[in-house]
Amino acid sequence: MTTTTNAGQCQNGGTWLGTHCKCPDGYEGTYCQYAKETIELKDVTVNATVEMKAKIDNRNFTEDLKNKTSAAYRDFEKEFKEQMRKVYERLEGYQDVEIHELTNGSILVNYTVLLKVLVSATVNATVETISQNLVKAINNNTFCNSSCVGADCDFCFNSNFTNITSYEVNGVESSLCDNYIVEELKPYYTLLITNTSVFCVSVCDKRSPDPHNCVHGKCIVMLSGPQCECSDQSAFWYQDSMCSSRISKIGVAVGVPVTVLVVTIAIFTVLLVRAKRQKDDYRLS
Missing domain, CATH: 3.30.70.960 (SEA domain)
Structure with a gap:
């Protein structure tokens, strides 16, 4: 499935044109590594x-x-x-x-x-x-x-x-998309008929019967199946594969020192109060 050249690496039958990969029908991405989310079928x-x-x-x-x-x-x-x-x-x-x-x-x-x-x-x-x-x-x-x-x-x-x-x-065959999708990707596409055209939509499309919902990210379809590419990974940590639960790295960076400072102040305050009580007890005795 992968073609390597001196100038780049084009996948899924893509052709290197010197500066970028020319992708075959149904694929997109810098190296044609992603299956298209939507494929329009003409003149059905x-x-x-x-x-x-x-x-x-x-x-x-x-x-x-x-x-x-x-x-x-x-x-x-x-x-x-x-x-x-x-x-x-x-x-x-x-x-x-x-x-x-x-x-x-x-x-x-x-x-x-x-x-x-x-x-x-x-x-x-x-x-x-x-x-x-x-x-x-x-x-x-x-x-x-x-x-x-x-x-x-x-x-x-x-x-x-x-x-x-x-x-x-006559009805449209539900398997129509099978003629346009490679074998490994067929389970991830369904037929969609609109008022103006006919589409094969992947599970990344919100119009799919069972969409793969990436909350904070982009859904992509690969030969291994649908995956989420979480957004702003330089600013967030993600705790699940659907990019739904994330933690701000800046928040953690700021929050940890503040928490340490608060805890330190609390401990210092407790020690100060305890020392004062000991001093008062000694005076009364």
């Missing part, structure tokens, strides 16, 4: 699905559309996917559609819209908004006029029928 996505229904007024249902292996079904499916690509291609996260069922009237289509969206704490709200935009995109498309006529009017959608039946967002 999850899959989502939106279940929808649509009615196509300019097509007539035939019995062979019940059979997914028929030529009629396959041709319809190909045309439908292409039309949906044109309608939805500008919508956030759109990937494709899957038809589940075709039924009579003119043709009713039960289908799923496949999405890929960025992960955040508000991803469900994002997918809900996209779902609403899916309906608007169909109802506002300009391929067909109100009479189902148009240069590109292969499918004339009934704007009064299009609706969403449900939507679902």
Whole structure:
């Protein structure tokens, strides 16, 4: 884990650049000796699905559309996917559609819209908004006029029928951080999802479920685990590994002579009182 050079000592895969170590992702410190407290993960996505229904007024249902292996079904499916690509291609996260069922009237289509969206704490709200935009995109498309006529009017959608039946967002794997953390450090990191991004946070981060709290110091993560680097060690003695109990060296330096002086004065006072009493007793006798 350690690389030594003539000019410096870079750890954990760091590279000496003449004046300092260039650390690999996930490490920091003068010699890359510390694991980063927080690692931001860019462009993490999850899959989502939106279940929808649509009615196509300019097509007539035939019995062979019940059979997914028929030529009629396959041709319809190909045309439908292409039309949906044109309608939805500008919508956030759109990937494709899957038809589940075709039924009579003119043709009713039960289908799923496949999405890929960025992960955040508000991803469900994002997918809900996209779902609403899916309906608007169909109802506002300009391929067909109100009479189902148009240069590109292969499918004339009934704007009064299009609706969403449900939507679902896949969860983020809790082990996602394992892909970014070296094996020895994995036990000290957890996944954190915020409104804007995704992070792997160490136990040194206060947002960790079980933070390593260094009261008067800095928490660091090393291969041996989390440790506290106590602050102002030139001015304080620390009595525990969490830097929570400390004694001022200046206070001790000042306090010890004062204590000795107080004790000396007390002893001198006692001896003086005792001598006075002996003198008085001798006089009375």
